[in-house]
Amino acid sequence: MIVWLVGRSENWPAIREAFFNLREFRETLPEIASKFRRNVLFFMVAEPAILALAMLLAVMRSLPGPVFFPLRAMAIVYTDFFRGVPTVLVVYFLGFGVPSLGLAGVPIDPAFWGVLALILSYSAYVSEVYRAGIETVHPSQVAAARSLGLTRWQSLRFVVLPQAVRRVVPPLLNDFVALQKDTALIAFIVAVPEAFKMAQIFQQARFNFTPLLAAALLFLLITVPLTRLVDWLLARQRARRQGGAAL
């Protein structure tokens, strides 16, 4: 309906020229697409690191007893901080700030710091997702594991975490999608070539917004299938829960 209204408005030709310009699209897409590979690369590097760090944080948070208080506290401080500070701020801070210090022995590639910023930020969110998953594993599972003589670690590793992770696959995949999109934040750090930056450059050089649309479309190419996958998984989980359940 909105599309129809916009199409009928007086300004449509101007809008079409500025945003949906086919010629601009065709000319800029190849360059943007090639830079989009960097976005995907950032994602492929960041995601495993996030999954691992978040798992570490979630486990640290769940350690019981006064002995482990320092570890729990560290995990809480970490997650509070990185959930509380906007990701773009962290990206900017690390991506601009660290290379500019010129410290010896520290990588100066701003892309490195940009990806690291994403890893640090996202791990905080994902660790909360893991924690939620861990909490849904019924305590009777832990009781059964301990009753066999398994240690707390063994119970966690063999019984709790496998079940927890399976349960939170949909929200985890949602975070995947968010991360893929947020690789565009690295464009805020100058001199890191990736799709959004490329589109920005074109837009500023050619006074046309269509390149941004091209970049958006590339992101959609990845995120939409992922989102459909999440929906499908959720539907399957729901069906299973209603269909089966002896426990």
Place this chain on the structure above:
Amino acid sequence: MLKGLDLDLRDHEVVCLIGPSGSGKSTLLRCIDLLEPIDAGRIAIHGRDVTARGVNENEVRRSVGIVFQAFNLFPHMTVLRNITLGPTEALGLSRTQAEERAADLLGRFGLADKKDEYPDRLSGGQQQRVAIVRALAMQPDIMLLDEVTSALDPELVAEVLNVIRELAAGGMTMVIATHEMGFARDIANRVCFLDAGVILEEGPPERIFTAPREERTQRFLQSIIEAGRM
């Protein structure tokens, strides 16, 4: 929960705990397996105080087998893996050794063809029998059974009771909390009636079921008869 009770168990003895809900039967069993902390008193297994400081609780739990009302099988593992997890990780057996032991036990109890199935594909009775096998795979000195048939459809109860009978016949020391009075009468060397956290009465099954001394025991057994379960 438990207000003070003493229980002595001899090797190869089968003790049945009966009593109303909330009387402490489950709590007692969980305490024996060190799954619940105790505020006072001690638990000794083969003369060794397992509630003392510095005792490795995991080690104790390896020699005490417990089976719960709700089976508690690990849903993300096959039946075989459910059974071999304890022996491989807690007892340090090799996979092959553990699998041999599992296969042997599954065969004895008629579940050999289920070994690669996931728990959700088994009936309640089958799941409970697997849970018993899982506990047995650890070769415990004593088996604790916490109302293991209470969550089962009636027609599935018998197959589980038969497994327990076999264990008793084989000389396993057992403490069984149960509502199946006929079964308790059959299998127990001794019956303890628990009420409000204490053992109100105990003795051989013939006496407890036919001539209970305490009034509350009489009332409990009467309600069981009225419910048609004895």
